[in-house]
Amino acid sequence: MAASNIRFGEGVTKEVGFDLKNMGASNVLVFTDPNLARLEPMRVALDSLAKAKVPFQVYDRVLIEPTNESMEDAIAFARNNDFDAFLAVGGGSVMDTAKVANLYKVYPEAELLDFVNAPIGKALPVLRPLHPLICVTTTAGTGSETTGVAIFDHVPLQAKIGIGNRAIKPTLGLIDPLHLKHTPKMVTSFTGFDVLCHALESYTAIPFKSRPAPSDPKFRPAYQGSNPVSDIWSLHALQMCEKYFYRAVADPEDIEARGAMHLASGIAGIGFGNAGVHLCHGCSYPISGMVKGKGYTPEGYESCGKDLVPHGLSVTITAPEVFKFTAPGCPDRHLEGARALGADSRGIKQADAGLFLADTVKKYMYDLGCPDGLSAMGFDSSDVDQLVTVIIDNYYLSTGKIKGTLPQERVTKLAPRQFTPEDLGNIFSNSMKNY
Structure with missing residues (x-):
């Protein structure tokens, strides 16, 4: 740690x-x-x-x-x-x-x-x-x-x-x-979703013991997989989101709530900074990279002067579909994540853990102003292949033609379920509209 x-x-x-x-x-x-x-x-x-x-x-x-x-x-x-x-x-x-x-x-x-x-x-x-x-x-x-x-x-x-x-x-x-007293409403919302996804992804990442040890400790990655210490920080950050996230977005004068989300960010950072994140973040990077030219800049970010998907938004926009997909890898952890966010899981079967967590996250997204999927940010079905497609041989890397999600091995290999390019395509396609 x-x-x-x-x-x-x-x-x-x-x-x-x-x-x-x-x-x-x-x-x-x-x-x-x-x-x-x-x-x-x-x-x-x-x-x-x-x-x-x-x-x-x-x-x-x-x-x-x-x-x-x-x-x-x-x-x-x-x-x-x-x-x-x-x-x-x-x-x-x-x-x-x-x-x-x-x-x-x-x-x-x-x-x-x-x-x-x-x-x-x-x-x-x-x-x-x-x-x-x-x-x-x-x-x-x-x-x-x-x-x-x-x-x-x-x-x-x-x-x-x-x-x-x-x-x-x-x-x-x-x-x-x-x-944080004067942070705009939607900046507060999107940064809060970064906290939420950091915590959920690190808690549902593959266990640290399932990864091979490096040949030398100097090569041990910062992102090691879920582990007993990171789990404590990640779950507590989710519980803080449940208690303070709505309040922090609603009222800039609520310093208690905004301060708590500020602390939750650091707490989640300790969790994911050692456990790592996975597909929500892996999918976010091509979204951020490909928004140029699509004419999208959200409320609160106009001063940036460019097309922009804020990082917290790019991470959370595919989160419902990601957790539907990853839940079979560790359904108990997906259910526990939803409970930490305030959802009542009584009567929910393990087979429905992904849909349950997806609906829980989606309610936060809808209530706190996230746009209705990738389509609301200028993407459409014609972008899916480019969002996914990657050729990782050295020639294409050196010539600058690599695009999409698959190069993000730092994070995607921590997903609790193995995936194919077709799986990623389905995540992006199903994320065009979320509500």
């Missing part, structure tokens, strides 16, 4: 300057995005650095949904300056960018794909110590403040790819509920 230290509570951001000073930082690179650069979380963080007399520079060019190009830009900025510590103030995109920049600063000779997960990257082990990284998370969804995972779009491949290695996990994650 590996997870970052976390600190939770209203106002903890004010302590970050002294945290970095106590770590011996003498030149800090602060990552944020152009929108957050003007907002209260950054003001509080920078005031804290100034109060502690810690020198810093700000990099505010992080993209929402980072790409290989934006990662390369951030890496170059980090490498060209003498930084000895990193601070991320933002959501998953900011935190993941900071993780990647930290890694590649320590490996100045490395190319971007050297540490990216196979089969797209080389998945090299990380053997050098990284610089201290503190993450001040401003969204209640990704759990990136606790995990050794960083995700970004690879534009030439039209796919989400990632680096998964416990060495890149933050030194400390600060979870400050005050940062």
Whole structure:
């Protein structure tokens, strides 16, 4: 088990300057995005650095949904300056960018794909110590403040790819509920669904004991399969969703509920950061990559200025169909997941576990404003083959023609049921409309 230290509570951001000073930082690179650069979380963080007399520079060019190009830009900025510590103030995109920049600063000779997960990257082990990284998370969804995972779009491949290695996990994650007070309603909803799917997928992933041991511990993946410790965190995160998710979306002034979802994000992060996720996330990556040109940008994300399926939405849009499919692999866990979300499973047979969990998730989706399936985001049946199709030989990888779900071995191989391209096609087809 590996997870970052976390600190939770209203106002903890004010302590970050002294945290970095106590770590011996003498030149800090602060990552944020152009929108957050003007907002209260950054003001509080920078005031804290100034109060502690810690020198810093700000990099505010992080993209929402980072790409290989934006990662390369951030890496170059980090490498060209003498930084000895990193601070991320933002959501998953900011935190993941900071993780990647930290890694590649320590490996100045490395190319971007050297540490990216196979089969797209080389998945090299990380053997050098990284610089201290503190993450001040401003969204209640990704759990990136606790995990050794960083995700970004690879534009030439039209796919989400990632680096998964416990060495890149933050030194400390600060979870400050005050940062969620002005988060738009649908941003709160979609990030909350990321929490929900993180927890459900990690709880239903294949058991850690069913996976082969690596030839050397340095090759052990961050995502290891469901395990007794992750199960505790994942189920508790689902119970927190049942208690607080609706309230957090309904009322931005409900700091108790929004703070609880903020904490649930980190709790789910500890669960899935060690157990892993599977098909909901595997299917989400081509959805995010292929939305360009479809004219879809949801409420609350207009400032991004581009077609966008937010990560939490891209993950949950196929979730009902995914859990219908995976339930035969571990029906008891699918039923337990539905119960943790508040559903009454009395009289439900194991054979109906998938449909029961799917209906439970679907009710959350309908009530909390998720669009009616992939078709509502510009997709249609003609996109299904491209969403699925993958050729994984090195020639097509090197020429940038790989697309779809099957390259996401980091996550799809954790599914509790084996699948074929036809199975994936059915998941996407049946997810065109959800209600």
